[in-house]
Structures are given as structure tokens and as C-alpha cells.
Amino acid sequence: xxxxxxxxxxxxxxxxxxxxxxxxxxxxxxxxxxxxxxxxxxxxxxxxxxxxxxxxxxxxxxxxxxxxxxxxxxxxxxxxxxxxxxxxxxxxxxxxxxxxxxxxxxxxxxxxxxxxxxxxxxxxxxxxxxxxxxxxxxxxxxxxxxxxxxxxxxxxxxxxxxxxx
Amino acid sequence: xxxxxxxxxxxxxxxxxxxxxxxxxxxxxxxxxxxxxxxxxxxxxxxxxxxxxxxxxxxxxxxxxxxxxxxxxxxxxxxxxxxxxxxxxxxxxxxxxxxxxxxxxxxxxxxxxxxxxxxxxxxxxxxxxxxxxxxxxxxxxxxxxxxxxxxxxxxxxxxxxxxxxxxxxxxxxxxxxxx
Ligand SMILES: [Zn+2]
Numbered sequence: 001x002x003x004x005x006x007x008x009x010x011x012x013x014x015x016x017x018x019x020x021x022x023x024x025x026x027x028x029x030x031x032x033x034x035x036x037x038x039x040x041x042x043x044x045x046x047x048x049x050x051x052x053x054x055x056x057x058x059x060x061x062x063x064x065x066x067x068x069x070x071x072x073x074x075x076x077x078x079x080x081x082x083x084x085x086x087x088x089x090x091x092x093x094x095x096x097x098x099x100x101x102x103x104x105x106x107x108x109x110x111x112x113x114x115x116x117x118x119x120x121x122x123x124x125x126x127x128x129x130x131x132x133x134x135x136x137x138x139x140x141x142x143x144x145x146x147x148x149x150x151x152x153x154x155x156x157x158x159x160x161x162x163x164x165x
Numbered sequence: 166x167x168x169x170x171x172x173x174x175x176x177x178x179x180x181x182x183x184x185x186x187x188x189x190x191x192x193x194x195x196x197x198x199x200x201x202x203x204x205x206x207x208x209x210x211x212x213x214x215x216x217x218x219x220x221x222x223x224x225x226x227x228x229x230x231x232x233x234x235x236x237x238x239x240x241x242x243x244x245x246x247x248x249x250x251x252x253x254x255x256x257x258x259x260x261x262x263x264x265x266x267x268x269x270x271x272x273x274x275x276x277x278x279x280x281x282x283x284x285x286x287x288x289x290x291x292x293x294x295x296x297x298x299x300x301x302x303x304x305x306x307x308x309x310x311x312x313x314x315x316x317x318x319x320x321x322x323x324x325x326x327x328x329x330x331x332x333x334x335x336x337x338x339x340x341x342x343x344x
């Protein structure tokens with residue numbers, strides 16, 4: 001490769017598009033031609049990485065090693081993992097809408113159940129057994145606002161964080 | 166008889182055809198090896214990385230869909246394995262490249278090359294992994310911005326920004342030592 005050929009490659013070296021064989025030829029020229037090296041590196045210093053030596057040949061045993069593993073059957077098809085993001089990207093809009101609706105309904109049901117538990121026992125529930133946690137007589141739970149189980153846990157956690165329990 | 170294309174071979178591999186997969190490995194191992202070796206700077210690590218990448222491809226073969234060329238798909242798998250490798254390990258590569266033992270005042274051509282190799286290796290090693298990978302794909306493999314973007318899961322602009330940052334970081338070292 002002549003100096004003029006190498007200098008013509010300047011653009012494609014920096015922006016991509018030169019095949020690896022061409023790149024290797026340029027690299028081999030740059031290793032021995034300080035003039036081209038100075039010109040090309042002034043524009044783009046990263047071209048300097050080409051003056052490193054060639055990469056070694058692909059090890060002859062590499063393909064055999066991979067094929068032996070494949071043929072041995074030791075490669076297991078991984079158990080399917082529920083890939084939520086993958087599902088979302090590949091699913092049509094009605095599936096998105098159904099998933100969103102299910103999520104909203106679930107949250108609403110959870111919220112309503114929480115509200116219901118704040119009202120105390122209804123007329124038909126007078127004989128309902130006491131909250132089993134009350135039997136533990138934990139002060140932290142007794143202090144919980146409004147007495148919902150979730151809030152009790154949060155109250156307990158807060159006190160634990162403050163060194164309470 | 167015409168040569169089977171990569172996508173056809175992958176479909177066969179997905180049905181358990183080990184010979185078809187062997188053909189895929191033969192065709193693409195050189196590219197994968199060069200990228201892994203340039204990225205890691207270590208032959209044994211590069212071998213493991215390439216093996217791992219191809220085994221991932223084989224595992225995923227039953228689910229493979231030819232929405233892009235197989236080569237594009239492989240680029241993506243190999244670049245991901247490179248970045249995973251970097252996250253999971255690692256001692257500084259420059260530590261593994263021995264200093265020249267004979268500081269001769271007028272080194273011969275081979276010694277000069279070794280010294281240059283060491284400087285470039287250590288300069289590349291100082292870059293963050295994604296910038297180093299971008300340098301390898303662009304300057305050693307000649308990939309353009311859009312191919313690199315697909316391989317690295319970024320936009321072409323983001324790829325060019327990575328290269329611009331690498332250029333800025335390495336300019337003083339490469340120009341002083343190699344110019
Ligand atoms: Zn020249």
C-alpha cells in the first residue's frame with residue numbers, strides 16, 4: 001500500500017466502512033511510515049491504535065471446543081424467564097390494555113379492602129374473633145393509626161428503625 | 166448446490182442440528198475472536214468469551230427469528246458478552262503486559278513494536294468499557310455508526326459521542342507517543 005492510498009482512507013477509517021482486511025493493510029503501513037502516521041493522527045488520534053500489532057490468529061481448537069460442548073448436550077435450553085419488557089414490546093395493544101385494566105382493578109380491590117377494614121366490625125360480624133396479633137399485646141401495634149394490618153407493620157418498622165424494638 | 170445462508174443454518178440449529186451450528190461457528194468465529202481479543206487483551210479470556218457468546222447463540226437458536234441479519238445478531242451478542250465480562254471481573258489489563266526487560270537505548274524494530282503495543286493496550290485499558298468497545302468496533306473492524314448502534318443497543322449519535330470522548334481522552338497519549 002502506498003502513502004497516497006493510505007491517506008485516501010483517512011475518512012473511512014474515522015467514520016467506518018473500511019473492511020477489516022483494508023484496515024490491517026493500513027495498520028501495517030502506519031507501523032513503518034512516520035510521515036503517514038503524523039498526517040493521519042493529526043486528524044484523528046484514535047487511528048493510532050492501528051499501529052499496534054496484528055491480533056493473533058483465531059485458535060485452531062476454538063471451534064472444536066465449542067462444537068464439542070454443543071454435541072455433548074451439556075448445553076441446556078434455559079428455563080423460560082418471564083421477560084416482562086420483552087412481552088410488552090412484542091404484544092399488541094389489546095394485550096397492553098388488558099394488562100393495564102387488570103392492574104388497575106387489582107389496585108382498586110386492594111384499596112377498597114383496606115378502607116373496609118377501617119370501619120370496624122359490621123352488624124353481622126359482632127362475634128368475629130379478635131385480631132390474632134392483638135393477643136401479642138405489642139405496644140407498637142396498639143399505637144398504629146386506625147388499626148389496619150399494613151399500617152401496623154409500617155408503624156412497627158418505623159419504631160424498629162428508631163431503635164424502639 | 167448453493168451455500169446455505171446463516172439464517173437457514175440457525176433455523177436448523179434451533180431444531181438441534183449441531184452440524185449446522187458448527188458451520189455458523191466456523192464462519193463467524195474469526196470476527197468474534199478479534200473483537201474479544203482486542204477488547205480483553207488476553208487470549209484465554211477472549212477464548213472463554215467467544216465460547217460463551219456462541220453457546221448463548223446456540224441456546225437461543227430455537228427462539229431465533231431472522232428480523233435482522235445473523236451477523237447483526239452476533240455483533241449484539243458478542244458486544245454484550247464483552248461488557249458483561251468487564252462488569253464481572255477484573256484486574257487491569259495493562260498489569261498483564263510485561264514491561265520490556267531490556268531497556269536498551271536503541272531498541273530494534275520488534276522491541277519498538279512491543280513497546281508501542283504496550284502503550285496502546287494501556288491507553289485503551291484506561292477507557293471506560295463502552296468507549297473501548299466502540300474503538301475496537303470502529304477502528305479495528307471498520308463498523309459504521311448505524312451497525313455499531315445496533316450492536317451496542319444505542320443510537321448512532323450516542324456511539325459517535327462515545328468515540329468523541331475516547332478521542333479526547335486518548336489524544337495526548339496517542340499523539341505524543343505515536344505521532
Ligand atoms: Zn506512508
